[in-house]
Amino acid sequence: MDIMSVRSLKAEVAEHLVKPLLGEVRAGSSFAVSARPMNTVTGTEAGIALGITKGTRKSDYRLAVRLQRRFLEGLPNLHERFEQRAKGEVDIQYIGRLQKRQMPWHQMRQRPLLLGCSVGHHKITAGTLGAFVLHGRTRRTVILSNNHVLANEDLGKVGDAILQPGPYDKGKARTHEVGTLLNFVKLKSSGNLTDSAIATLGKDIPYDGSTLTGVGKLAGLRPSPIDVGATVMKVGRTSGLTRGRVTAIEVDNVVVGFDRGELSFDSQIEIEGADEEPFSRPGDSGSLIVDEDRRACGLLFAGGDVGGTNAKGLTYANDLATVLQQLKITMAD
Amino acid sequence: MREVLAPMTGIGLTQVDGSFAVKVNLRSPVDQQLPQQLDGVPIVYEVTGIAHKRLD
Numbered sequence: 344m345d346i347m348s349v350r351s352l353k354a355e356v357a358e359h360l361v362k363p364l365l366g367e368v369r370a371g372s373s374f375a376v377s378a379r380p381m382n383t384v385t386g387t388e389a390g391i392a393l394g395i396t397k398g399t400r401k402s403d404y405r406l407a408v409r410l411q412r413r414f415l416e417g418l419p420n421l422h423e424r425f426e427q428r429a430k431g432e433v434d435i436q437y438i439g440r441l442q443k444r445q446m447p448w449h450q451m452r453q454r455p456l457l458l459g460c461s462v463g464h465h466k467i468t469a470g471t472l473g474a475f476v477l478h479g480r481t482r483r484t485v486i487l488s489n490n491h492v493l494a495n496e497d498l499g500k501v502g503d504a505i506l507q508p509g510p511y512d513k514g515k516a517r518t519h520e521v522g523t524l525l526n527f528v529k530l531k532s533s534g535n536l537t538d539s540a541i542a543t544l545g546k547d548i549p550y551d552g553s554t555l556t557g558v559g560k561l562a563g564l565r566p567s568p569i570d571v572g573a574t575v576m577k578v579g580r581t582s583g584l585t586r587g588r589v590t591a592i593e594v595d596n597v598v599v600g601f602d603r604g605e606l607s608f609d610s611q612i613e614i615e616g617a618d619e620e621p622f623s624r625p626g627d628s629g630s631l632i633v634d635e636d637r638r639a640c641g642l643l644f645a646g647g648d649v650g651g652t653n654a655k656g657l658t659y660a661n662d663l664a665t666v667l668q669q670l671k672i673t674m675a676d
Numbered sequence: 677m678r679e680v681l682a683p684m685t686g687i688g689l690t691q692v693d694g695s696f697a698v699k700v701n702l703r704s705p706v707d708q709q710l711p712q713q714l715d716g717v718p719i720v721y722e723v724t725g726i727a728h729k730r731l732d
Contacts, residue, residue: 590699599729611688650701657727
């Protein structure tokens with residue numbers, strides 16, 4: 344059937360077949376209404392959707408009939424009625440009710456604040472809230488992430504607003520402010536050990552600093568450096584919970600692209616994704632990395648799409664003990 | 677070593693068959709012959725390109 348014919352058929356079927364059919368069904372009270380809040384009832388009930396699909400030959404089209412309620416399949420002669428009207432040039436499938444695609448929890452507003460959720464300085468896009476740590480001098484709980492997440496690559500000023508979710512995830516100044524930039528390790532062209540920063544936690548902002556969603560309760564700081572071959576996990580703003588394997592340690596001269604140019608880092612941890620997935624994706628910066636025993640060992644900050652035994656790229660992380668030392672903070676109990 | 681490995685983007689420790697080895701990451705493939713060991717320690721090369729900050 345050519346495209347004009349199938350368009351015409353679609354309009355005819357909508358008016359003279361589907362409309363009366365659904366009318367009959369409604370009259371017979373076959374449309375069940377699921378129990379849900381009244382304000383979500385719109386008057387539109389899922390039924391039969393019509394469209395156009397490709398036929399068997401080039402420039403050949405067929406009528407697409409999509410059933411969104413299971414009981415419609417059981418109506419007497421339903422298929423025959425469509426087949427007859429379309430002279431057999433119809434594709435009928437049950438697709439069920441459709442739901443809008445929901446953003447994953449780690450990109451949404453979270454109160455209490457959760458490890459792994461979207462966060463960021465008010466002038467960046469979005470990164471990840473890594474951990475809640477104790478500020479050495481004040482003993483107050485503060486937020487830990489990367490310099491480029493909380494301090495905008497040294498451009499941020501102490502007191503700048505930190506948003507959750509981050510601006511890219513619709514975080515708005517004031518409405519979503521959860522704290523302010525407190526301190527960061529300045530970035531330099533070479534010899535960096537960490538890309539790290541901390542932010543204050545706003546008064547009355549609830550948080551859960553002990554649970555890594557999908558993993559369990561954190562078991563503190565790993566007492567020794569992570570070794571090659573160790574299995575690690577993280578929860579990040581973009582890719583959520585992923586597992587990986589340490590492929591190299593004490594990696595020096597790691598060249599990383601920033602907005603200000605390429606900077607190099609020493610004593611880094613290199614990780615590849617387990618199975619067929621990368622360990623991290625853009626937006627996962629700042630994620631806390633834990634070992635198999637849920638002991639914190641790294642702060643994720645960079646990655647690429649090339650390399651790794653699964654060819655999904657490699658991820659780089661700062662040694663967490665060095666991060667704590669440089670920022671004069673400790674892991675919260 | 678650094679002069680030979682101008683396109684190097686990282687150098688660290690890894691393991692091969694249970695023994696430590698040096699891992700050298702490269703920006704891109706190199707044409708020249710690269711040393712396979714240094715003082716008896718194996719060297720593993722991998723083209724990793726340049727890493728970038730993981731910001732969305």
